[in-house]
Amino acid sequence: MKEQIYIKKNVKSFEPKHIFECGQCFRWNLEPDNSYTGIVGENVLNVKKEQNNLIIKSMGNDNIQDVCNYYFDFDTDYENNKQKLLCIDDNMKQSIEFGSGIRILHQNIWEALISFIISANNNIPRIKGIIERISQKYGNEIEWESRKFYTFPTPQALSKATVNDLRSLGLGFRDIRVYETTRMVNNKEIDLSELAKIEDINKLREELLKFPGVGPKVADCIMLFSMKKYEVFPIDVWVKRVMTELYANEIDVKGKEIKSINNKQILQIANQKFGNIAGLAQQYLFYWRREM
DNA sequence: ACCCAGGGTCGTC
């Protein structure tokens, strides 16, 4: 366990607030000095932006530069992607201006699987609290600057939790879903490392849907936020709201005004407009609408 | 005090 520092100069499309508060991750917290501290794998990271430079510190065993390149997806050209979306319409333009520093993180699949099962019919403060308590109880402790942090538990570590243990950590009705999913992962009924190799989105989704607690929305979140499948378009209440407000009039049939559109129609619009980076467009729209 | 909604999913009809 060692402390490391990584300074990356002249970054574009990287704004900690946008990245960590656009709803894709649950383990990052704002510090008094305006930096963010979070847990990535078995490391604690602290990220601060000063002018256009990034100052990243870490405590852990992994090489900080490798961790950051993978997790923050530094190889993807966001300037180029933003340019493509900007010229689609004025809505995209506004939402990108608002969340210009958003990046889609490359999170751990197992952690994303459990986290988004917990997210079902739940609010963000409570989701964060639940994940924090799970990590405190079943994860590894890392001490840094006389503070204690807890990594997200491995499947094996979480298998020690009974349904009642999970219930007492505040999961509510999601307790059995998390318990069963953990059991399936440990038994390798579905092998997560094999899952990551599946290229075809629909085959991948089909596999993910076999886990209890994973429906279409959660499956798409896992694919987008931990597997870099930028073409998927997770539809939640907020996305439904914003897509209806912005685009319901476009599927206006025979002069009739349509005020509610279903998920299939939303996907159709998303694919047609945003194509293979629909997931990125989804994040700009989600963040924009939710912060309004 | 009471009600409602929250990054949905599941079982039932």
Added chain:
DNA sequence: GACGACCCTGGG
């Protein structure tokens, strides 16, 4: 395919 139930918590 539509509909209600579901644990729990913070905010109105």
